[in-house]
Amino acid sequence: MSIDAGQPSKRPRDENFPVASLVLSREHRDAVLAFYGFARTADDIADAPELGAAEKLTRLDALEQALVAGDTDIPEAARLHAVETRHEAGLSQARDLLRAFRQDVVKARYHDWAELIDYCRLSANPVGRFLLAVHGERGSAHGPADALCTALQILNHLQDCRKDREHLGRIYIPIRWMLGAGSEKAFFEPSHTGMRRDVFDAMLDRVDALIDQAQSLPEHLQSRRLRAQSIATIALARRLSGRLRQADPVLERIQVSKADIGMAFLQGVRGTVRAPSSSDRHVTAAVVRRSGSSFRLGMQSLGPERRRAIHAVYAFCRAVDDIADGAAPASEKRAFLREWRRELDRLHRAPETPIGRELARASTLFKLPVEECHALLDGMETDSADRVRLAGDYELGLYGRRVAGSVGALSIRIFGVPSAHDFALNLGRTLQLVNILRDVDEDAACERVYIPLSRLAQLGLQDAPAVTLVADPRFARVCETLAGEARAGFADADAALARLDRRALKPAILMMENYRRVLDRLQARGWGVRQGRLRLSAADRLHLITRAMRPA
Template sequence: MSASLSSPAEARSGKGHHDENFPVASHLIHPRHRPAILAFYHFVRAGDDVADHAELSPERKIVLLDRLADALTGQGPSDPEAEPLKAELAARGLPPRHALELLDAFRMDARKSRYATWDDLIGYCRLSAMPVGRYVLDVHGEDPAVVWGPSDAICAALQILNHLQDCGKDFRSLDRVYIPQESLDRHGVRIEALGAAKASPALRAVIRELAERTLGLLDEGAVLPDLIRDTRLSLEIAAIHRLAVVLTKGLTSRDPLSEKVHHGKAAFALTALCGVTTTLLRRPFREKILRAHALRMAGPGVRP
């Protein structure tokens, strides 16, 4: 029986980093950093597969997630899903904080399937998405005081974008709804509408409203590539940001229940290239952009 799974490895879905909606440690990333990012991804993927396993009870999911956490921190037996990340963290002198926050998000998924407000959803993203960006930035030695804020906005947007694209599948297969109840209520939509083959006009209005709020997050994080010292990471994030903007704009007019939101490989590559090219062209002006950003963060009363 699936409920008797004895290790996180047995819950594996088979999904890998090449199957994700956005690039994970693409070859834009310097080779010295890719193993650390992929080790993080594979650890998090193991936890996500546990949380999404349709036949595991919530209690059993928590046990397996706790086992992953204890293996990573050394408070429990070794686990092959945790050892690569544990070794990378030790080699770089990094704490396990970000990975453990992801496990907290998966524990939430095991226990919770509905969100009342946008703020509740952002609270979930603080555990399920923001630590991912922070970890990648920490691996590259970037300054948290400069980059964590806009990174958090982008990561939350990516998470919500995925929720909107998968809203029908999540409801049908996991009875999990990330769309805030307040948004559904505002448009008079019942949760069961997510199980339809095609979104109603009212549900389309809900998705459009949330997509527009997500575009606001992406706008908030748009400065991030210019703030990052590492050029290769800057270009990676620029590509991801551009893809996210295009896909989120698509959700303002497409129905994720009946239409494909993602583009084909050629369009995907072209969109990413546009983000990379734009950032490269701005790179010579990075110091000026940094000064302007610092002034904005300091407040309206500050003058050059």
């Protein structure tokens, strides 16, 4: 029986990422090319437009039988069978790939993120496992290699989403994520760029987390050549993720450039001449750097170990906040937050993410109360709901304690001032009040209202769509009251600082002054005239930089 699907649709050089780059030895490159040739043959069968589903499955079965037997009538199967004989690698990984290709024949949609990840375990991860096995690498490399392969697969799915839908009838963007547009058809409507952008960015947040997990891969590799290829591949994955954030793959083809490939290759080569170092602290530092947060000024005033620890806390906060604010369905957000709870439970055993490992290190050095991390997750679960309303002042206080007080309680231990616990909780609540006032319209667009319904009811305002509530003139009066409470909170913080070590608390003081200026600007603008999110001026930022350079 013929299993030929025609000429291969792609060659190794047509792929986004290195397949059998010249940094690999000739022996290993030949093995990788044999694996690639077999996989391309199977992929072309699964994608062949002229074949029906039954015929595709029959040909894939025949291809598997040829692989197991080493049938010389099927050269792609015979070559990979020879690799299995020589390296004890190729057969099991190729059979997993065949399961994925059979799935492509019969399954064209994925309900949620978990289903997509399960597919990637078959369609992508075996490629990395094969490379590791051929090079005789250790099992410790499996986790980061799987993360990298899954990230690469999803990047390709995003990159090819229009082509896959039009030519293959397949979509790898989870159905539930697309329903934010109302339907699959609406999601792919060219004019719906804003809504589609939110979904792509939420998916890329998950991809970037996978790339972060993959960042430690070179540290686990004994082969310098494979290490070079892994470094180059990680660099290209980051580059493609960045390009996908800047443009819409439904409207245009997005890919890495030759310059990107050249730079990644040079990074890989550099990786062969120096021993790999721990990448985890670089991951958390990069999160802080990308954030542009004004809190960075305070972090820079800390010594190396304290700064590294606060980076870990900030990166954790950023990761879970991005989940809560992203465009994933509420149930998916809760699932992602549960993953973080499991990671927190592993902190003192074997955390699986770079942020988790850095958080574990900080927890050990500075005796961080991990229950505060769980409290933050409780607050993020509130934010993850499709609709957020707080009934009364108790709920407002509890929410502020969870999302802001927890961060303060962790931070003051890193600063070395555990006696400032009450100060941290009170300041956290004050800063959160400012956040609420600053983000009224932004939150309303997400159907979130954090000013308690009980306060609105006192002025005759009943619950309604968020944009209706915040547009009512009476809403401004409630904002004024909340602003007065924030002012009182800053005054209490000033009084408390008179009894505390101001030098050690300098990062908190800088944060406090930043938010105090935000409140000043909000009050100067007025609560009834809001024109987008308020941002500090260059003069404000210069003032904060000057404060940061002075002793506390």
